[in-house]
Amino acid sequence: MSTEKRHLRMVLSDEPPSGTVFGMRNTKFDGLRPGPTLIERAYEAILQAIRDGRLEPGVRLNQDELAARLQISRQPVGQALTILKSQGFVRDNGRRGLIVAPLEKDFLRSIYQLREALDALAARLAAERCSPSDAIEGKRLIEEGRKAEAAGIVEALIDADMALHMWIYTVAGNPLLVQTMKLYWNHLRRAMGEVLRDRSGRSTVWDEHENIVAAIIDHDAEFAATRSAAHARGASERIAGPPTLAGGLAARRPRARKSVA
DSSP, X not given: OOHHHHHHHHHHOSSOOTTOSOOGGGOOOOOOOOOOOHHHHHHHHHHHHHHTTSSOTTOBOOHHHHHHHHTSOHHHHHHHHHHXXXXXXXXXXXXXXEEXXXXXXXHHHHHHHHHHHHHXXXXXXXXXXXXXXHHHHHHHHHHHHHHHHHHTOHHHHHHHHHHHHHHHHHHHTOHHHHHHHHHHHHHHHHHHHXXXXXXXXXXXXXXXXXXXXXXXXXXXXXXXXXXXXXXHHHHHHHHHOOOOOGGGOOOOOOOOOOOOO
């Protein structure tokens, strides 16, 4: 038998190779426990600090200092920062090194343009697929949002807002919607805090949410899509300011819709 064939037989065989005491079958391994890696934990910690404003826009990010605060080595921090840079949360700033990316209105408008298209698609798909159990969850999320509105806690309002939209993306049944929009929502929530500190618009936001959920539950795909697109446009104007429109044409207001029963 040739050397190559003998080697292939040894690789494929369950029997230990000649001259060895144990094969793979008899070799013991310690079981790996599932859980986030140091890189993932560093990424989440830094992202959360950027997202909630503890690391403000323009702040210089010192890798050694971050590693010391997180009580880990520099390597996972460096890799986490590389990921955050690729996602637009961190950027190079010449000799200053890496800084927290500033909040730029043009970038936020670009995200809302994407949201207007994808939210309409998600709402349409969700209305076509919404099950009785989905409907129960949607109504619960509206109740949670109203409680957050009454309490007036900005962070709770942002969490409730994001949870509701993630419910729509999930019910839509397209995993790419969830993956794509989760990233961009982390950008948006950096700016949402300032807007939600103004109490006057909070009720309007949750009235719009309630109408969208009602349309999804009633399987009214056309209205759900139209209302979701209008909701995204309104959010864009509140957060990034009104866009420059050719000819000064105003968007049509969608028809009114009943609330969730």
